[in-house]
Amino acid sequence: xxxxxxxxxxxxxxxxxxxxxxxxxxxxxxxxxxxxxxxxxxxxxxxxxxxxxxxxxxxxxxxxxxxxxxxxxxxxxxxxxxxxxxxxxxxxxxxxxxxxxxxxxxxxxxxxxxxxxxxxxxxxxxxxxxxxxxxxxxxxxxxxxxxxxxxxxxxxxxxxxxxxxxxxxxxxxxxxxxxxxxxxxxxxxxxxxxxxxxxxxxxxxxxxxxxxxxxxxxxxxxxxxxxxxxxxxxxxxxxxxxxxxxxxxxxxxxxxxxxxxxxxxxxxxxxxxxxxxxxxxxxxxxxxxxxxxxxxxxxxxxxxxxxxxxxxxxxxxxxxxxxxxxxxxxxxxxxxxx
Amino acid sequence: xxxxxxxxxxxxxxxxxxxxxxxxxxxxxxxxxxxxxxxxxxxxxxxxxxxxxxxxxxxxxxxxxxxxxxxxxxxxxxxxxxxxxxxxxxxxxxxxxxxxxxxxxxxxxxxxxxxxxxxxxxxxxxxxxxxxxxxxxxxxxxxxxxxxxxxxxxxxxxxxxxxxxxxxxxxxxxxxxxxxxxxxxxxxxxxxxxxxxxxxxxxxxxxxxxxxxxxxxxxxxxxxxxxxxxxxxxxxxxxxxxxxxxxxxxxxxxxxxxxxxxxxxxxxxxxxxxxxxxxxxxxxxxxxxxxxxxxxxxxxxxxxxxxxxxxxxxxxxxxxxxxxxxxxxxxxxxxxxxxxxxxxxxxxxxxxxxxxxxxxxxxxxxxxxxxxxxxxxxxxxxxxxxxxxxxxxxxxxxxxxxxxxxxxxxxxxxxxxxxxxxxxxxxxxxxxxxxxxxxxxxxxxxxxxxxxxxxxx
Numbered sequence: 001x002x003x004x005x006x007x008x009x010x011x012x013x014x015x016x017x018x019x020x021x022x023x024x025x026x027x028x029x030x031x032x033x034x035x036x037x038x039x040x041x042x043x044x045x046x047x048x049x050x051x052x053x054x055x056x057x058x059x060x061x062x063x064x065x066x067x068x069x070x071x072x073x074x075x076x077x078x079x080x081x082x083x084x085x086x087x088x089x090x091x092x093x094x095x096x097x098x099x100x101x102x103x104x105x106x107x108x109x110x111x112x113x114x115x116x117x118x119x120x121x122x123x124x125x126x127x128x129x130x131x132x133x134x135x136x137x138x139x140x141x142x143x144x145x146x147x148x149x150x151x152x153x154x155x156x157x158x159x160x161x162x163x164x165x166x167x168x169x170x171x172x173x174x175x176x177x178x179x180x181x182x183x184x185x186x187x188x189x190x191x192x193x194x195x196x197x198x199x200x201x202x203x204x205x206x207x208x209x210x211x212x213x214x215x216x217x218x219x220x221x222x223x224x225x226x227x228x229x230x231x232x233x234x235x236x237x238x239x240x241x242x243x244x245x246x247x248x249x250x251x252x253x254x255x256x257x258x259x260x261x262x263x264x265x266x267x268x269x270x271x272x273x274x275x276x277x278x279x280x281x282x283x284x285x286x287x288x289x290x291x292x293x294x295x296x297x298x299x300x301x302x303x304x305x306x307x308x309x310x311x312x313x314x315x316x317x318x319x320x321x322x323x324x325x326x327x328x329x330x331x332x333x334x335x336x337x338x
Numbered sequence: 339x340x341x342x343x344x345x346x347x348x349x350x351x352x353x354x355x356x357x358x359x360x361x362x363x364x365x366x367x368x369x370x371x372x373x374x375x376x377x378x379x380x381x382x383x384x385x386x387x388x389x390x391x392x393x394x395x396x397x398x399x400x401x402x403x404x405x406x407x408x409x410x411x412x413x414x415x416x417x418x419x420x421x422x423x424x425x426x427x428x429x430x431x432x433x434x435x436x437x438x439x440x441x442x443x444x445x446x447x448x449x450x451x452x453x454x455x456x457x458x459x460x461x462x463x464x465x466x467x468x469x470x471x472x473x474x475x476x477x478x479x480x481x482x483x484x485x486x487x488x489x490x491x492x493x494x495x496x497x498x499x500x501x502x503x504x505x506x507x508x509x510x511x512x513x514x515x516x517x518x519x520x521x522x523x524x525x526x527x528x529x530x531x532x533x534x535x536x537x538x539x540x541x542x543x544x545x546x547x548x549x550x551x552x553x554x555x556x557x558x559x560x561x562x563x564x565x566x567x568x569x570x571x572x573x574x575x576x577x578x579x580x581x582x583x584x585x586x587x588x589x590x591x592x593x594x595x596x597x598x599x600x601x602x603x604x605x606x607x608x609x610x611x612x613x614x615x616x617x618x619x620x621x622x623x624x625x626x627x628x629x630x631x632x633x634x635x636x637x638x639x640x641x642x643x644x645x646x647x648x649x650x651x652x653x654x655x656x657x658x659x660x661x662x663x664x665x666x667x668x669x670x671x672x673x674x675x676x677x678x679x680x681x682x683x684x685x686x687x688x689x690x691x692x693x694x695x696x697x698x699x700x701x702x703x704x705x706x707x708x709x710x711x712x713x714x715x716x717x718x719x720x721x722x723x724x725x726x727x728x729x730x731x732x733x734x735x736x737x738x739x740x741x742x743x744x745x746x747x748x749x750x751x752x753x754x755x756x757x758x759x760x761x762x763x764x765x766x767x768x769x770x771x772x773x774x775x776x777x778x779x780x781x782x783x784x785x786x787x788x789x790x791x792x793x794x795x
Contacts, residue, residue, distance in 0.1 A: 282727070
C-alpha cells in the first residue's frame with residue numbers, strides 16, 4: 001500500500017474501517033461538480049419532445065404517408081450514421097440521439113407523397129455529406145437534414161417540387177390541393193388563416209400546422225434547449241418584410257398573416273434554424289443569423305421560382321455562421337474601450 | 339428574495355450571466371465553530387501567499403514561543419510567518435500543497451506550555467471590539483499598515499494576496515471604497531458565514547481599521563441574500579459606525595472581486611488590473627477579523643476558521659485551526675472519510691484543488707476542505723461540443739468558453755488570443771453547465787500557457 005493509501009485508510013472513520021477497502025480517491029481539475037440535468041442526449045430528447053405536436057398533427061392529417069416518411073427517414077439516418085461512423089473507425093455515436101433528430105426533422109420536411117427511396121437517399125446524403133464528412137456531431141457546417149432535403153429537392157424535382165404535393169390520393173380534400181404558398185404564388189389564391197394555424201392544409205408533413213410548431217417551439221425555448229433569439233428575429237424580419245409588401249399591395253393584412261403562418265416558416269424558425277451546431281454562439285450573433293434568414297426567406301418567396309425558401313435560407317446562413325461568429329466576439333468584462 | 343437591498347449604490351446588486359449551483363451549505367451551516375486542540379507538530383510552508391516567499395529567521399533546534407515570527411516577508415509583496423504554537427523548530431521538510439506547489443517548510447514540534455486555543459477563539463469572538471466609538475481615530479493609518487504587514491496577514495478568501503499591499507496608502511492611487519467580501523459563493527463552504535454570525539464585531543472593527551488605513555470614504559460589507567442571519571448580525575454590529583451592510587443577489591461567482599465590484603458599484607476592473615484601478619479595495623471578512631485582532635490585541639495571524647464539508651466526510655464542521663496543522667488531523671477531527679468518498683478538495687468544488695496527500699498542512703489561504711462522494715463528483719464522459727452556447731450564457735466574464743477550449747485543444751493560440759483567453763478567471767461556470775461535459779477550464783488553462791509560449795517565440 002502506498003503512503004497515500006495508508007493515510008487515506010487511516011483517515012477513514014474507525015467504524016467504517018474494519019475489513020473495508022479504503023475509499024478510492026482520485027484527482028481532477030476543477031470544477032468538481034456539474035449540472036447533472038444537462039446532457040447532449042437530454043437536449044436531443046427535448047427536441048424530439050418539442051417536435052411531438054407537429055408529429056401528432058402530421059400523423060392525424062396524412063396518416064400512413066406521414067408514418068412512412070418518418071420511419072423511412074429515421075431508420076435511414078440511423079443506418080447511415082452507423083455505416084459512416086464504422087467506416088471512419090470512430091466510436092459509435094448513436095447514443096446521443098442526434099441522428100434520430102435529423103431523421104425526424106427530415107421526415108417532417110418531406111411531402112407525404114414522396115416515394116420511400118427519396119427519404120432514404122436524403123437521409124444518407126444528409127448524414128454522410130452533411131455531417132460525417134465534416135467530422136461528425138458538432139463539426140458540421142450545414143444543417144444535415146437540410147443538406148439531404150436540398151439534394152433530393154434538386155435531384156428529384158418532380159417528386160419533391162410543388163407538383164408532388166398535389167397528387168396525394170386518398171387524403172382529406174384540404175390536403176390534396178396545392179400548398180398554400182404555391183397557390184398564392186402561382187394562382188394568387190389565399191388560404192384562410194385558421195386552417196393554416198390548425199394545419200388543415202397541404203404541405204410538407206410536419207410544417208402544416210403553425211400552431212403545433214409554435215407550441216413545441218415554446219417548450220424548447222422554455223427548456224433553454226433552443227435560444228429565443230433565432231426564432232424571434234426570423235419571425236420579426238419576415239413579418240416586417242411581409243408587412244411592407246402587404247401595405248404596398250393593399251392586402252389589408254391577409255398577405256402578412258399568410259406569410260407568417262403558411263409554409264415551413266414556423267417549423268423552420270423553431271426547429272431548423274435553431275440547430276445549435278450550425279448557428280452562431282452569441283446572442284448578438286443569433287439575432288444577426290435570424291434576421292439574415294428571415295430576409296432570405298422573403299427574398300426567395302417573393303422573387304425566386306420557388307414558392308418556399310426556408311431550406312435554402314437556412315443553408316445560406318449556415319455558410320455565413322463562422323463569419324458571424326467572428327464579427328460578434330464579445331467584449332470581456334473590464335475590457336478597455338479601444 | 340425580499341432581502342435584496344442596495345440603496346444608494348450605483349450597482350445593480352448582481353452581474354450578468356453566472357450560474358446557480360446547489361449550494362449544499364446545509365451540511366455545515368449550523369455547525370458552530372469548534373476549536374481544534376493544539377497539534378503536536380505544525381508545518382509552515384514559506385510561501386502561503388501570492389508573491390515572494392518569506393525568509394526563514396529561526397534555526398533548527400531553536401525554541402519559539404506562540405506568535406513569534408519565524409519567517410520574514412522581506413519583499414513588498416510577501417508576508418511574514420509566525421509560530422502558531424510554542425515549541426522547538428525541527429529540520430525543514432518539503433511539502434506538496436494541494437495546489438501542486440513543492441515548498442520548503444518550517445516544522446515546529448509542540449513543547450512547553452501552550453496557550454489554550456479556546457482562549458484564542460474567545461478573543462476573536464470578543465464583543466467589545468467596537469468600544470472606541472470614534473472609528474479608531476487614535477490609530478495612525480501608517481501604523482495600521484505596518485502592523486498588518488508585520489502580522490503576516492493575507493487575503494483569507496483563497497487567493498492569499500498580502501493585505502498590506504492592498505491597504506497601503508498611495509498618492510497616485512486613491513481608494514474611495516473598501517469592499518469587505520462576505521459573499522462566500524462557493525458551494526459547501528460556510529467558514530465565512532459562521533464567522534459573520536459568531537464574530538460580526540471583529541469583522542466590523544477590522545473593516546473600520548482597514549478603511550482608516552486606506553482613507554476610504556465608504557466601507558461596505560457585502561453579503562449574499564441567502565445568508566439572512568449573517569446580515570442581521572452584521573447590521574447589529576455595524577450600527578452607529580460608518581460601515582454599511584449591502585445585500586447582494588445570490589449567484590455564483592458573486593464573491594469574485596471583479597463581479598463584486600460590478601454588482602455594488604457598477605464599475606469594471608480593467609483586465610489585468612487590480613481593484614485599486616477602479617479606486618476600490620476588496621478584502622474578505624475573515625481577513626478583516628484577523629486585522630482587528632492583530633491591531634487591537636497585537637497578535638499576528640496564527641489561526642483561521644475553515645469549513646470541512648461534503649458528503650464524503652463523516653461529521654461536517656467549521657473549525658478554528660492553527661495554520662500548519664496537517665489536513666489528516668483535520669479530517670480525523672471531523673470523524674474521518676466515509677467509504678464512498680471520492681475526491682478531496684482544498685477549497686470549494688467550483689475552484690478548489692483536488693489532492694490526495696493528506697499530510698499537506700492548512701495554509702493561510704485554505705478556506706476549507708470539501709470531500710465529495712462518487713455520486714456528487716462531476717463525471718467525465720466527454721462527448722462532442724454541439725455549440726449549444728450554454729457556456730456563453732454562463733460565462734460571467736462574457737467570453738466564449740467553447741471557442742477558447744477548442745482553440746487550446748487544437749493548439750491555436752492566435753485564435754485563443756482573439757477571443758480574449760487571458761480574461762478567463764477560471765471560475766468553472768462553463769464546465770459546470772456544459773452538456774458535453776468538456777473539461778473547459780482545464781483546456782483554457784492549457785490555452786493560456788500556449789498563448790504565453792507563442793508570444794515569447
